[in-house]
Amino acid sequence: MSYLGVGVSPGNVPVYHGTFLKVVDRRIRVVELILRCVICGLGVLAAVLVGTDSQVKEIFTIRKTARFTDMKALVFLVIANGIAATYSLLQGVRCVVGMFKGSLLFNKPLAWAIFSGDQVMAYLTVAAVAAAAQSAAFAKMGQPELQWMKLCDMYGKFCNQVGEGIASALLVSLSMVVLSCISAFSLFRLYGGIKSKNGGR
Numbered sequence: 001m002s003y004l005g006v007g008v009s010p011g012n013v014p015v016y017h018g019t020f021l022k023v024v025d026r027r028i029r030v031v032e033l034i035l036r037c038v039i040c041g042l043g044v045l046a047a048v049l050v051g052t053d054s055q056v057k058e059i060f061t062i063r064k065t066a067r068f069t070d071m072k073a074l075v076f077l078v079i080a081n082g083i084a085a086t087y088s089l090l091q092g093v094r095c096v097v098g099m100f101k102g103s104l105l106f107n108k109p110l111a112w113a114i115f116s117g118d119q120v121m122a123y124l125t126v127a128a129v130a131a132a133a134q135s136a137a138f139a140k141m142g143q144p145e146l147q148w149m150k151l152c153d154m155y156g157k158f159c160n161q162v163g164e165g166i167a168s169a170l171l172v173s174l175s176m177v178v179l180s181c182i183s184a185f186s187l188f189r190l191y192g193g194i195k196s197k198n199g200g201r
Helices: 016-049 070-103 108-141 155-197
Strands: 005-010 012-014 053-060 060-065
Touching: 016 155, 053 155, 060 155, 070 108, 070 155, 108 155
Parallel strands: none
Antiparallel strands: 005 012, 053 060
16 A cells, blocks of 8 residues: 555555655755764864864963863864764765765665764764763863862863864764764665565565
């Protein structure tokens, strides 16, 4: 049975085809392109905010400079967001080319490659944000039991800019998680379509 371009597979899983499939696919492509542009822009912003951040402080005539390289978690954050931005730029170009060429459906190898890449990027960006946020919490609140000072009391400007970078990186990671769901939908939809054809024989 089918209606409004929607078929029902033997497992009662809706499978879209025809004109309705094209409309759904175009909307997914537009959302994907927007998210990849957002990730590219915010990824670059996060990397620049954290990577260019520094503050000089004089302590008893001794000049100390706080840089992002002093915390390995921030180095990881900069690298992860740089990779995510580059990856999203390349995938965004693919989306634009696909729209102009009018190709609506993925083939399986390409769908698997996109799905795998998006999954890796999602895990990478989430891990980077989690590590940076933990280090930022220690810098902000200190750890008296381990005699760790509240470094943000000394380097306020540095911490504020790092906080802005982490906020941008958080949006990148959330967008990557949404993208990984979209790529999973695009991948498994192909298999759903095959099941529907086999079930109709």
